[in-house]
Amino acid sequence: MFAYIGPGAGFAFAGSLLVLVAAFALALGTILLWPISFAWKTIKVGNPFKNASARRVVVIGCDGMDPGMTARLLQQGKLPNLRKLMDKGAFRPLDTSNPSMSPVAWSTFATGVDPSRHGIFDFITRDPCTCAPMLSSTDIGQAKRVVNIGKYIVPLEKPKIRLLQKSQHFWKLLGEKHIFSIIQRVPITFPPVPFRGLLLSGMCVPDLRGSQGTFSFFSTRNDDGVPAFTGGEQTILRPKGNTIRSRIVGPDNGMVKGGGRMTLPFTLTIADDKKSVRLQVDGADPIDLFPQVYSPWITLSFSAGLGVEVKGIARFYVVSIEPHVNLYMTPIHIDPENPAMPISHPEVYAVYLAKKLGPYATLGLAEDTWALNERVIDEKAFFAQAMDICDEREGMLWDALEHVREGLVTTVFDTTDRVSHMFYRYLDPTHPANRDKPTEGELRDAIERVYIHMDGVIGKVMAKLGDDPRSVLMVISDHGFTNFRRGVNLNTWLKQEGYLHLKDDAELSGDWFEKVDWSRTRAFSLGLTGMFINRKGRERSGIVAEGEEYRALVREIKGKLEALEDPETGARAIRRVEIAMAAFDGPYRIDAPDLLIGYEGGYRNSWECATGSVTRTVFCDNTKSWSGDHCVDPTIVPGILFSSRPLVTEHPKLVDIPFTIMRLFGQAPPKYMQGGMILAEGAQDAPVKGFFDLRRLEQSGCAPGALAVLDEVSHGVA
Amino acid sequence: MDSLLHLCGVVFDVVLAPLGHDRPEFDMLAWPVIAGVVALLVYKRVSNQKGIARAKNRIQVHLLEVVLYRDDLFAVLVATAKALGQNFLYLAYNIVPMLVMFAPITLVLVQLVAHYAYRPLEPGEPVLVQVELADSARSRAREIQLELPDGVTLDAPPVRTTDGRAAYRVVATEGDHVLRFTLGGEVQDKALAVGGENRKVPVLRGHGLDAVLYPGERALPSDSAFQTIKVSWEERGLGPFPSGEAGILVWFFVFSLAAGFLLKDRFGVTL
Structure with missing residues (x-):
């Protein structure tokens, strides 16, 4: 009788069973x-917490949170939760890595060693064989074992994805001692390395197209002949009445020989009142989009053939409907529910x-800074996107805290960094980036708002941890921030000084050393702080011999660079140049840029220099929204450390953090770790509490806006 | 009710067995798929799709929690309990569509059983015909009279029990015969199919739910002294398909389910 209930019951029965x-x-x-x-x-490890002075350690990473700005807001009473944390324990600037940038610094955090031991010196490095740029952290290869079926190439294995970072993560060491960790969005953790715990990869996770973030911009405005945006892709829309049909460009179709990029059709229907557009992406439910409002994440399914689908997610934002339909789409993130890559x-x-x-956003650099740089979206849209991502991260943190009663929780929030990069110009009224942009507006205090928001997050974390004496909370940043007013093209300087030569005596060169004559070039700059010597035996076309020739050359360039003056201001642009072979002693210093350029505040490698171009002038104004930076001398941009326990040193360093966490859990850090224990384990050894002497920051030489801030602060907080 | 069932039977007699009763492939393949699709459409229409999706999602979350936090016994137990709780919620969401689909699916299934579960008797093959009396006539089993048509003979003396049952073992020559049972002034017939091609063979005559589940003959009146009159047909083979009443039910159940699951995305249904 019951069998007659049929498929209705069957669906429920099968599912429930x-x-x-x-x-x-x-x-x-x-x-x-x-x-x-x-x-x-x-049997294996006994009680892992036997010698622990903490059973739970929570590290909240606020990427790029600056001690000067933090101090100012503390003084103004705008960060009450951080103030509480400081009063309970301590707040100090945290010495960052050299170079002072996220992939390097967070690698140091993860491994407890300097860059010459973990091998990450920048976002990108050069392929020594071709001098072409390559990601310094990840090598994404193709599946080698494939079967050819007609036009299809069917992979029999997953593509090889390799983390190029060396050494090992300290949470892996904790895991070996059966101490559980949840690690969320720490940069340079893609691909994830197995360990006893959970990890969500952060910075350097690519988008579905394999890039570090390619946005799309669809517009009915016909700008044929206008160069495409940097970091994005523009598609011209051709409306027929109120209907527009176009395609979203997806990833390469590796399953079809010569398949090119997969695309996904979509239709836009403009409402009669022109107040909304209906977006119908193939395979997804239609959704009404209103101007200046983000869509929720929409799943994009690209068909590769043979029933294989590659899924990504993206959000849409209608910039305008009239006179032209302008539609922005975020980079296509890997769909976390159906990840195309681990x-x-x-x-x-x-x-x-x-x-x-x-x-949720999975792309490493999830906040689309390039779209704002190119003014495809405005500051309001960027800020909303960044805060949405921050909220997503918050949800992950609460879930982690709910599950970890003993062990380590680390969550990195990038919003502080991205907003500081993009809104720093508001701190400096004379910033070149202000020339063509408003200097007033509701987002002039965007950086402050993010700091205050993060203070609220810290407050919630503190409430969740309660007064548990066995829990330790640390709030850290990998580096601080300073102004980025002037770009310096070191490749142009190298050319002017005769260290770099172009083919056919060309004056200029495009990206990635397009016209560089390697047979005559002795030095070149790539990335944000690195200068490479074209060394024999290391670079394929190397011409500088090891030994005295090499040493003399780096000394010569270092001396000249440290004397380099900005002709417009007469100021020195570079505070210090480090020679990698002298500054480091780790096994991977050979792969490092030979010279690490420590700029003064306000200067940085120009955008063109970072991509290996040669331009007409060495110095140029930075007029992009990306107006703040930290790729300068590391002493200018220390990070922050707030701890719920007092410290035992006035000068904590980022490299101390993993060492300290291992010690808190009662584990002996391995000998190769370079840090030390910085937290007090008992009341008697806790001389460093509360606030610090602000003169330390004054000496760092921040941007004018920030200096004004410090003047204000130094008379306030004590 | 009887007329409705009769009408239903007439309709199915037309639409079923388009290839003849010796070729069950079409009915055995098409009807479960049709039922699966109808079930999907009904499911989409009457179920709380958002609620079901939410419950399924929660179930998956808690099962994943068990996997991810397997070293933490407390977390495992909590997650398991939550998964089971959500499972009950999921079942609850299924009650309405299940009730809505019950009647039409039952109608299809009973017709398939009537047409394909059993075969007509071989000429000379003995078969048991059982009569069960209604509660009001339980003590009158000895009064039942069986009138045998030409070509049908008793193979053994009838057996009657004191709890209102009677059984007759009969053999028959080829043809569609009618057995006539009399009790007091009430006369009821039962069809007996012998020989010839496979065809619909009505298993049981009864009333109420029995009339619904065993179509093919007019229902007994609700005030009849007879509860049921049943012929114990032999099950027939259905080639590659499972045979007999249970076989058809299981086949229908599994195949319609598979069709439903395979087509659910195309119809945009969350199961």
């Missing part, structure tokens, strides 16, 4: 295995977070 079986099997398996696992753990460990962790919290 599956759940029941799965739940019981999982629970039973876990419960049965738990005593064995517990016994194994006890973005978490274990792989289901990303899926779990997506199912629990909804879709």
Whole structure:
């Protein structure tokens, strides 16, 4: 009789039975295995917390949070939770890595060693064979074992994705001692390395197209002949009445020989009142978009053939409907619910977070700074996007805190960094970036708003941790911030000084050393702080011999660079140049840029220099929205450290943090770790509490706006 | 009710067995798919799709929690309990569509059973015909009279029990015969199909739910002294398909389910 209920019951029955079986099997398996696992753990490591002075350590990373700005807001009473944390423990500037940029600094945080030991010196480095740029952290290869079926190439294995960072993450060491960790969005953790814990990869996770973030801009305005945006792709829309049909360009189709890029059709229908457009992406539900409002994440399914679909997610933003339809689409993020590449460990962790919290940004540099730089979106749109991503991250943090009663939780928030980069110009009324942009407006205090928002997050974390004496909370940043008024093209300087030559005596060169004559070039600059010598035996076309020739050359260039003056201001542009072979002693210093350029505040490698171009002038104004930076001398841009426990040193360093965490858990840090214990383990050894002497920051030489801030602060906080 | 069932039977007699009763492939393949699709459409229409999606999502979240936090026994137990809780919620969401689909699916299934589960008797093959009396006539089993048409003979003396049952073992020559049972002034017939091609063979005559589940003959009146009259047909083979009443039910259940799951995305239904 019951069988007659048919498929209706069948659907429910099959689904529920599956759940029941799965739940019981999982629970039973876990419960049965738990005593064995517990016994194994006890035999292997005993009680992992036996010598611990903390059972739970929570590290909140606020990328780019600046001690000067923090001090100012503390003084103004705008960061009450950080103030509380400081009063309980301490607040100090945190010495950053050299170079002072996120991939380097967070690698130091993750491994407890300097760049010459973890091998990350910049976002990009050069391929010594071709001098072409390559990601310094990740090598994404192709599947080698494939089967050819007609026009299709069917991979029999996953593509090889390799983390190029060396050394090992300290949470892996904790895991070996059965101390559980949840690590969320720490930069340079893609691809994730297996360990006993959960990890969601951060900076350097590519978008679905394999780039570090390519936005799309669709417009009915016909700008044929106008160069495409940097970092984005423009598509001209051709309306027919109120309907517009176009295609979203997706990733390369590696499954079809000569397949090119996969595309996904979509239709835009403009409402009669011109107040909204209806977006219908193939395979997704239609959605009404209103001007200046982000869509939710929309799943984009690209068909590769043979039933294989590659899924990504993106958000849409209608910039305008009249007179022209202008539609911005974020880079296509890897869909966390169906990740095309491993973005978490274990792989289901990303899926779990997506199912629990909804879709979220997975791209390493998730906040689309290039879209704002190119003014495809305005500051309001950028800020909204950044804050949405911040909220997503917050949800992940709460989930982690809910699950970790013993162990380590580390969550990195990038919003502080991205907003500081893009809104720094408001701190400096004379900033060149202000020339063509408004200097007043509701977002002039965007940086402050983000700091205040993060203070609220810290407050919630403190409330969740309560007064548990076995919990330690640290709020850290990888570096601070300073002004970026003037760009310096070191390749142009090298050419002027006769160290770099172009083919056919050309005056200018395009990106990636397009016209560089390697047979005569002795030095070149790539990335944000690095200068390479064209060394024999290292670079394929190397011409500088090892030994005295090399040493003399780096000394010569260092001397000249440290004397380099900005002709417009007469100021020195570079505070210090480090010679890598002298500054570092780790095994990977050979791969480092030979010279690390420590700019003065206000200067940085120009955009063109970073991509290997040669321009007419060495110095130029930075007029982009990206108006603040930190790729300068590291002493100018220390990070921050707030700790719920007092410190034992006035000068904590980023490299101390992993060492300290291991010690807090009662584990002996490995000998190769370069840091030290900086937190007090007992009341008697805690001389460093509360606030610090602000003169330390005054000596750092920040941007004019920030200096004014410091004047204000130094008379306030004590 | 009887007329409605009769009408339904007439309709199915027309639409079923388009290839003849010896070729069950079409009905065995098409009807479960049709049922699966109808079920999907009904499911989409009457179920709380958002609620179901939410419950399924939560179930997946908690199962993943069990996997991710397997070293933490407390977390595992909590997650398991939550998964089971959500499972009950999921089942609850299924009650309405299940009730809506019950009637039409049942009608299709009983017709398939009537047409394909059993075969007519071989000429000379003995078969048991059982009569069960209604509660009001339980003590009158000895009064039941069976009038045998030409070509049908009793193979053994009838057996009657004191709890209102009677059984007759009969053999028959080829043809569609009618057995006539009399009790007091009430006369009821039962069809007996012998020989010839496969065709619809009505298993049981009854009333109420029995009349719904065993179509093919007019229902017994609700005030009849007879509860049921049943012929114990032999099950027939259906080639590659599972045979008999249970076989058809299981096949229909599994195949319609598979069709539903395969087509759910095309119809945009969350199951």
